[in-house]
Amino acid sequence: MFDGTSSKFQSILIRINEVIEQDGLKPGDRIPSERELVSRLNAGRSTVREALRALELLGIITTKRGQGTFLQPHQFHRLVDILSFYILQDDRAKDNLLETRVILETVAAKKAALVATEAEIAALEECWNAMEKSVYQGQIPIEEDYAFHHQLIQSAHNYLLTRIWYPLIQYGKTVRQSSLSQPSRPQKALEEHRGILDAVKRRCPQEAADRMEQHLAAAGLPTPYD
Structure with missing residues (x-):
């Protein structure tokens, strides 16, 4: 069974996905910044940051210094x-x-x-x-x-x-x-x-x-x- 922290983390991952769908984002598009996600999801900065790190580890997003974070094409997903x-x-x-x-x-x-x-x-x-x-x-x-x-x-x-x-x-x-x-x-x-x-x-x-x-x-x- 997941503890409270894990459940909260999973919830943020799901809600980030919902934001991506709501905004109609496609591979190559820039996703909302960490600060914007914190505001839109009414979530803690550390939880959002960890969720974004997990998505990057899985190859779903990639961060480009000075440009932002972008959705990866499906072939890069791990x-x-x-x-x-x-x-x-x-x-x-x-x-x-x-x-x-x-x-x-x-x-x-x-x-x-x-x-x-x-x-x-x-x-x-x-x-x-x-x-x-x-x-x-x-x-x-x-x-x-x-x-x-x-x-x-x-x-x-x-x-x-x-x-x-x-x-x-x-x-x-x-x-x-x-x-x-x-x-x-x-x-x-x-x-x-x-x-x-x-x-x-x-x-x-x-x-x-x-x-x-x-x-x-x-x-x-x-x-x-x-």
């Missing part, structure tokens, strides 16, 4: 990153991490086949070409593999999905490196990526999802139905 850090301290959650990635990426592949723009499909093609070049040069395409999956996630046009996926892929980096380091695995992974890309290009959502699940299973990730 809410998911911070929450994932605490969630993944649990051993059971760690065991489920890779399975969660499979679920997210198969859904993303399916949706990308439905909504990806021609420009996004072209970007996926470029990612695949870079991966092909790396493989034929005898390199392990760690970064190229990441770029392909990242572009596919973005092509699903779901911001929250992208934000949830990012910390998952970072925590699973060791698994990805281990898989691609196996003999003949880079070539097979290249072919699997080609299959996913072709399914997206042909607007075949179920095939794209199936090929993604098969690709991740071949990379050693658990399927959600095992």
